[in-house]
Each structure stands twice: as structure tokens, then as C-alpha cells.
Amino acid sequence: MVMDDSILAKQYALTGDIMDICNDPEWQKESARIEDDCNGYIEAGLPMRGYVEQLQSLTPEQNEQVRQYAKLIHILFPELHKWVESWNLGAGFEEAHKVARSILTERWNSFAIEQEEWVKALIAEEESTEKAADKTVRQQTSAELAQMFTDQDWQKIADGAAQAVKQNVLQVGQVNEIVESETVEAA
Secondary structure (H helix, E strand, O other), X not given: OOOOXXXXXXXXXXXXXXXXXXXXXXXXXXXXXXXXXXOOOOOOOHHHHHHHHHHHOOOHHXXXXXXXXHHHHHHHHHHHHHXXXXXXXXXHHHHXXXXXXXXXXXXXXXXXXXXXXXXXXXXXXXHHOOOXXXXXXXXXXXXXXXXXXXXXXXXXXXXXXXXXXXXXXXXXXXXXXXXXXXXXXXX
């Protein structure tokens, strides 16, 4: 599937975010097919040449590790988003999600090793099962991620969320002070 302006415009009109096209299963399958046709190397012009050369220098084992990482992240990031969203953090959600995602990214290697059997089952299920309701291994993601977080991680996530809420409240207070000040001056 070629990414031309009409496709991007259609996606923007549909969801308001052109990056949402990356979540479209049809687009993902077509992109994977094109990548397979090109032996895994799709360039996006001269700025990507160094990246492609780096990919081409990988051993088959390293290349497979990169692919497995991409598959794992493709599954875990949306699940992490849904999980953090379920905490009902309001204004603290974005920061809590950012911190949790950073921790996951930092620890993905050890997580993948420690949870190797589950990770293999998760990736295999993703490749073989279409319906979300039938993805029983994927439904365990929150529990698996919860085991990864240490007490310090939970504290970082909570501190990030609390700081974001604090900033939001303080901004509301500042706006109210400005409005009251303008009202007094106008009278």
C-alpha cells in the first residue's frame, strides 16, 4: 500500500490522526507483504540509507531479534496504553503512560528473557488468531507487565501522574486569577 497524499488525507478525515493508519490491520499486512517482497528493506529516500545499511549488516539471528522486538512492542504498547487508561488517572494519564512505556522500553530485553515462554506464545497467538476475544495469551498482558514493574517503578509512575495533575490544577488556578483580575479592572 503506497502512502500517498490521498490515503493520508482520507485517514486524517476519518480519525484526525494520520498515524492511526499504522493500526489498520489491512495496512499492516500489506506493509509486511511489501517488506517481504523487498527482503525486509523498504527505504524512504536518502535519509534512510544509513539505517538500511545498518539493517543489512545484521546477522540473520540479529535480524530475527529485531523482528521479534518489533512484534512484541507492536503488541505490548497498545496493551500498556489500555491498561494504564483503565486506572482512570484523568489528567495524570499521559505522564503515567509515558513513564510506564519508558520503563517497558528500558527493560524489554530482560522482560522478554524472563517471560520467554509467554512472549513466544503471545507472538504466535498474534500471528495465528484474528479475533481479539480469542487472544487469551494477550489478555494476560496486564498481569505480565505488572510483574515487571518494581516498587520504584510504581513510585515513578505515581509521581509522574501526580505531578501532571498538580500542574493541571495549578494552571486552572492561574487562569481563574487572570479572569478575576480582568473582571475587577473592567468594573
